[in-house]
Amino acid sequence: MGSRVWFPTLGLVAWLCCLSLEPVQAGKVLAIPVDGSHWLSMKILVEELGRRGHEVVVLVPETSLLIKGSDSHKTEIYQVPFTKAELDENFNSLRESLFEKPPDITDLFVNVQRLVNFTSFQERGCESLLKNEPLMSRLKREGFDLVLTDPFLPCGSLLAQIFSIPAVYFLRGLPCTLDLKASRCPAPPSYVPVSFSGNSDVMTFPQRVKNMMMSFVESYVCHMMYGHFDDLVRRHLKDFQSYQELISHGSVWLLRYDFTFEYPRPLMPNMVLIGGINCAKKAPLPADLQEFVDGSGDDGFIVFTMGSMVSDIPLEKSKKFVEAFRQIPQRVLWRYTGVLPDNMPKNVKILKWLPQNDLLAHPKAKVFMTHGGTHGIYEGICNGVPMLMFPLFGDQGDNVDRMVTRGVAETMSIFHFTTESLVAALKRIIHDKSYKEKMATLSAIHRDRPVEPLDLAVFWTEFVMRHKGAEHLRVAAHDLNWIQYHSLDVLGFFVLIITFALWLELKFCLFCIRKCGRKGTGKRKRE
Amino acid sequence: MGSRVWFPTLGLVAWLCCLSLEPVQAGKVLAIPVDGSHWLSMKILVEELGRRGHEVVVLVPETSLLIKGSDSHKTEIYQVPFTKAELDENFNSLRESLFEKPPDITDLFVNVQRLVNFTSFQERGCESLLKNEPLMSRLKREGFDLVLTDPFLPCGSLLAQIFSIPAVYFLRGLPCTLDLKASRCPAPPSYVPVSFSGNSDVMTFPQRVKNMMMSFVESYVCHMMYGHFDDLVRRHLKDFQSYQELISHGSVWLLRYDFTFEYPRPLMPNMVLIGGINCAKKAPLPADLQEFVDGSGDDGFIVFTMGSMVSDIPLEKSKKFVEAFRQIPQRVLWRYTGVLPDNMPKNVKILKWLPQNDLLAHPKAKVFMTHGGTHGIYEGICNGVPMLMFPLFGDQGDNVDRMVTRGVAETMSIFHFTTESLVAALKRIIHDKSYKEKMATLSAIHRDRPVEPLDLAVFWTEFVMRHKGAEHLRVAAHDLNWIQYHSLDVLGFFVLIITFALWLELKFCLFCIRKCGRKGTGKRKRE
Structure with a gap:
């Protein structure tokens, strides 16, 4: 769409006038x-x-x-x-x-x-x-x-x-x-x-x-x-x-x-x-959160949540997360209610609840670490934030597959991840521009809808x-029942008709052969 | 929806504000x-x-x-x-x-x-x-x-x-x-x-x-x-x-x-x-047409067209139409360019082109006589006018079936109709309220859409x-090709596996029988 002028959607404006306000x-x-x-x-x-x-x-x-x-x-x-x-x-x-x-x-x-x-x-x-x-x-x-x-x-x-x-x-x-x-x-x-x-x-x-x-x-x-x-x-x-x-x-x-x-x-x-x-709805962030994310500089911040169903994670796993966060320059907002290791790094803020959608809407949001529930995924998509996903159960595995296929997320196993693999994955998602670009495209398509x-x-x-x-x-x-829906009764009827026709043909052939045979026998007899 | 108050769609109004005017x-x-x-x-x-x-x-x-x-x-x-x-x-x-x-x-x-x-x-x-x-x-x-x-x-x-x-x-x-x-x-x-x-x-x-x-x-x-x-x-x-x-x-x-x-x-x-x-668009009627339809009184008027592809109808058929129109109190607007019988009744107005949609939008429009093209059908539906249909060719027969099934139209054969059957059909459509009521319902559903x-x-x-x-x-x-789309290769593979499994089983059974048989023979021999 070359170098032509931009103008607001007259279409939508005209449309409003046509709406039948029934x-x-x-x-x-x-x-x-x-x-x-x-x-x-x-x-x-x-x-x-x-x-x-x-x-x-x-x-x-x-x-x-x-x-x-x-x-x-x-x-x-x-x-x-x-x-x-x-x-x-x-x-x-x-x-x-x-x-x-x-x-x-x-x-x-x-x-x-x-x-x-x-x-x-x-x-x-x-x-x-x-x-x-x-x-x-x-x-x-x-x-x-x-x-x-x-x-x-x-x-x-x-x-x-x-x-x-x-x-x-x-x-x-x-x-x-x-x-x-x-x-x-x-x-x-x-x-x-x-x-x-x-x-x-x-x-x-x-x-x-x-x-x-x-x-x-x-x-x-x-x-x-x-x-x-x-x-x-x-x-x-x-x-x-x-x-x-x-x-x-x-x-x-x-x-x-x-x-x-x-x-x-x-x-x-x-x-x-x-x-x-x-x-759909965005609200301003609470003052402390606003300050925390605004202060994240060019490195930006990461939002991390495992969903409302997961209140705690085994300590050896949460330690791995914490150690990884310690090694990256990004700030991290982590919704978590479980036990934490001592000596938490300063770039991590723990919250019992966080305004996930409003945080993801912030321009400095770099990665969304999530379990792959559809609510979170759509908040990631509509705000255009690439994801690092830890599917846990139910449909989450399938959900995560869909995002990974599109190149807007990476997935890690909660059982096999290490501090090193986590740091590497976060760095890839943040520094390899393709994740962000593909997510921006997906987000633009998602948000472009008539209603x-x-x-x-x-x-x-x-x-x-x-x-x-x-x-x-x-x-x-x-x-229709299952058989009718799949037309199996109709196909069965066709098979019956064809079988009957073949049987008739066979009968007719046998009859002809017998006739000819008899004639032959008669002839031979006459001879 | 009981006896509750009516109010304009706040929904739509609220909606306008949310529209992302990209x-x-x-x-x-x-x-x-x-x-x-x-x-x-x-x-x-x-x-x-x-x-x-x-x-x-x-x-x-x-x-x-x-x-x-x-x-x-x-x-x-x-x-x-x-x-x-x-x-x-x-x-x-x-x-x-x-x-x-x-x-x-x-x-x-x-x-x-x-x-x-x-x-x-x-x-x-x-x-x-x-x-x-x-x-x-x-x-x-x-x-x-x-x-x-x-x-x-x-x-x-x-x-x-x-x-x-x-x-x-x-x-x-x-x-x-x-x-x-x-x-x-x-x-x-x-x-x-x-x-x-x-x-x-x-x-x-x-x-x-x-x-x-x-x-x-x-x-x-x-x-x-x-x-x-x-x-x-x-x-x-x-x-x-x-x-x-x-x-x-x-x-x-x-x-x-x-x-x-x-x-x-x-x-x-x-x-x-x-x-x-x-x-979508309605325009005011030309003055002469407006006067003609306004003057149709309680009996109202009929719009008749056989589509742009039909310029003339054999005279014996057009005579039947004219005779039927003579017997009804409704005025008739007929888009027609062919030869007409002499002595046309006064309630019929012939036009080379007519603003079909604007005419059907008039509250006095009682019946739409048409061949069943989709343009005309949708003008009938959106204006809520029941139809008398004469399908001619192409998809028109199928289109007409759809309207007749819904009880908003009757169909007549252009080959078999008589003046009497035409008059009777028009009277049924005008006086049997079910046609108009069903068409009004269909029209309301059709026009009730988010965009x-x-x-x-x-x-x-x-x-x-x-x-x-x-x-x-x-x-x-x-x-996918046809075979892949219908999973016929996969089903074929299953059939192969099952056949192989059955063959193996059969082989095994035969082997067992032979073994047992041999043992039996040995026993008998020993006996």
């Missing part, structure tokens, strides 16, 4: 979130809906960790048949032995078993909500227009179906890609890598074999993992056979990714990509309320 | 349109790009019918090895015998043969452009940032590849769904109806059998139909084997439909739906210029 009725939204980091991003939409005049009630178990009421929404608390300590214990099992041994192929099954335990626990909570008749009647009387939920747990979609109101889903994805299966979204295993496969979208033949095998395993695992939810659904909804069938009725899937992070692949009409919704993710999420939530669903986006594939 | 560099666009009705909608985008400060050069064959220069864009005319009369004759063959006999299954082949003739003619035009060295050098020197083209004809995508600049496609779809094949968009024949099949997205078993058979036929037809283009591509680009392969390199597909018209089905990341782009189609088209065109393509939206499937 009046939006204030709606009543029942939000049923999943606790923990899942809530942190749904909260952004919940609060925005509140700000835009909708009445939002958030349904919260009494043991909730993070979900609180606010000016923008009310909370409705329900009892669960377990204590907070029990929940914590169950939750802790998810992060158990995180630092003990390197992950291997059997981890898939360990992770699944942990998730099964966790979800069976959550199922009990949901069951007790559904049996809480006074609360259920009260919620029903409220006349909600919409259920906003994360289908990672089943309560939201169940309530939507029981109350006969449309559901909007808000998620990053579901274990064993149940989101794709439920929305009937094609994901050919020839170029869509299966979770935990370590594959990218470009695969060699052996990688494609592995991918296909893992897609078979995944199908089996799916069956096992969602068993509790399937039972719950069958108990409460006579017309439904599985959890997958239930969630296939969601009106719109708000998916927290886009194709600067995820590998490009097919989408369904009711999928809306809102990746980066969590890095901001939060506004898109609000639009589609309001759309579903205005039109009582989004039936026009629902594919007819939902009414 | 500066857009004025780009240089080479537009290579397809003449006729295809140009009429691309022109909307071309003019808007011009208005937004981009320099647009439209490449036009000297025989062009409709493409003219304007304030917003320049035209560059190239010579073609045929006269306008020859082109007209070739073009006329497309509409030949339109009214002679009802369509049947063999029409698919007739239509294909006509298209082959038409496209081979167009290919000659393209060939002469590519051999026009002075013009080609001049165009190359211009340093365009983007080719905007309709891949219905091959010149645009060829030039983009030759000049190594990204291409944006603007189309409704391609014959035999080459657009889906080239973009690697899955379209399972179990619920995506094949062109000319007469199926909807909900099919019985026999319909699915028909759909599958027609998808086989379509694959064969594709081969035949794009033969000329394949040859052209192979002649000019050594690395390309087919036209499908060439157009798979398009950065973004701007598709003139959405799911209020098309049946919902999978999409690819680089597909952008801009259905309804042609009914207007024209702005979306401009956004993605500018996006491709800003980022020199949209590589992040290109699926890795493009690098």
Whole structure:
């Protein structure tokens, strides 16, 4: 785009004038979130809906960790048949032995078993909500227009179906890609890598074999993992056979990714990509942090966090981190609550919580050291900061692969890294310009979109309320079973027809041969 | 959404403030349109790009019918090895015998043969452009940032590849769904109806059998139909084997439909739906028309057009129309240039051209009588006017099926309709409220979108210029052949492994049996 003049997007300005400012009725939204980091991003939409005049009630178990009421929404608390300590214990099992041994192929099954335990626990909570008749009647009387939920747990979609109101889903994805299966979204295993496969979208033949095998395993695992939810659904909804069938009725899937992070692949009409919704807002830094980062000079600073689920790291590992930080000129902001070695270097500031997104937005931010959760990754992308990643569990390995493939991050094993390898990696990321350049390009593409993710999420939530669903986006594939969807019955019919035709032809040939034979015999007899 | 207050979309207003008004560099666009009705909608985008400060050069064959220069864009005319009369004759063959006999299954082949003739003619035009060295050098020197083209004809995508600049496609779809094949968009024949099949997205078993058979036929037809283009591509680009392969390199597909018209089905990341782009702008009616429609009273009026390709209708047919119009109280505006019967009724006004969209926007418009071109259909949808449709050729039958399935239109055969059946159909559409109500719902859904189609088209065109393509939206499937894409090699490998394992098992069993047998024989011998 040569040497032509620059001017502000007249397009967007003209566009504003054309917008059909259709009046939006204030709606009543029942939000049923999943606790923990899942809530942190749904909260952004919940609060925005509140700000835009909708009445939002958030349904919260009494043991909730993070979900609180606010000016923008009310909370409705329900009892669960377990204590907070029990929940914590169950939750802790998810992060158990995180630092003990390197992950291997059997981890898939360990992770699944942990998730099964966790979800069976959550199922009990949901069951007790559904049996809480006074609360259920009260919620029903409220006349909600919409259920906003994360289908990672089943309560939201169940309530939507029981109350006969449309559901909007808000998620990053579901274990064993149940989101794709439920929305009937094609994901050919020839170029869509299966979770935990370590594959990218470009695969060699052996990688494609592995991918296909893992897609078979995944199908089996799916069956096992969602068993509790399937039972719950069958108990409460006579017309439904599985959890997958239930969630296939969601009106719109708000998916927290886009194709600067995820590998490009097919989408369904009711999928809306809102990746980066969590890095919309910037706030000024607290004075002490501002001073710390401003004072980092040309060397800049590093932001380091292992996510809200990791409160401490074994001391021998944290020592390695500290020793590495001692050897570099950058300042380091480390979100950490665990035990630290003595004699901490002066360039390291430890905080119990840090304004990650605001720090990454600072021009002196050089590297983001993170475990590879999608929230952090999008904050890295939208602020254009290259990453050094230590994937720990769940989807983090897959997330990290995506960033490494794009050349905007390096990955290190939390089990095998040394002080030297860490220093070397940090130096590479800081001094090899390609990381920063590729990240700047990725960031520019990510931020260049016709509508901001939060506004898109609000639009589609309001759309579903205005039109009582989004039936026009629902594919007819939902009414087909597996055999019909893959046209196996039709192909079988063709095989039958062809076989019958061949049989007829064979019969006819045999008949001709016999006829000719007889004639021959007759002739010979006559002769 | 109960009895709550109404207020203007704060959302949209808030949104405007968040918009990242990124500066857009004025780009240089080479537009290579397809003449006729295809140009009429691309022109909307071309003019808007011009208005937004981009320099647009439209490449036009000297025989062009409709493409003219304007304030917003320049035209560059190239010579073609045929006269306008020859082109007209070739073009006329497309509409030949339109009214002679009802369509049947063999029409698919007739239509294909006509298209082959038409496209081979167009290919000659393209060939002469590519051999026009002075013009080609001049165009190359211009340093365009983007080719905007309709891949219905091959010149645009060829030039983009030759000049190594990204291409944006603007189309409704391609014959035999080459657009889906080239973009690697899955379209399972179990619920995506094949062109000319007469199926909807909900099919019985026999319909699915028909759909599958027609998808086989379509694959064969594709081969035949794009033969000329394949040859052209192979002649000019050594690395390309087919036209499908060439157009798979398009950065973004701007598709003139959405799911209020098309049946919902999978999409690819680089597909952008801009259905309804042609009914954005409304203008006041000319005084005489305004007076005519205002004076239609409570009965309202009917808009009747058979599209720009049909200039006249056989007299016995136009008589039937006229007699039907005589029997109804509605006024009729008929775009028609052919011979008319004597004694025309006073409620009918004949015009050589009519402002269709502005007329349909009038509140007294009751029925839109049309042949089922997508431009007209979208004007019907966006203005919420139910339709009576007379499909003639090409995709019109499929288009009409989509509207009839939704209960917003009726269809009549141009060969079999009578004055009585026409009057009855018009009365049903006017007096049975369901047509209007369903159309109003469809219209509301169609118009309820986060970004207007024209702005979306401009956004993605500018996006491709800003980022020199949209590589992040290109699926890795493009690098796989048919066998790899469907994982047939991987499945074959599994079959091989399983067969080998079974063979080994069989060998082992036989070995055991033999061993046991020998032992038995030994025993017996010893006995």
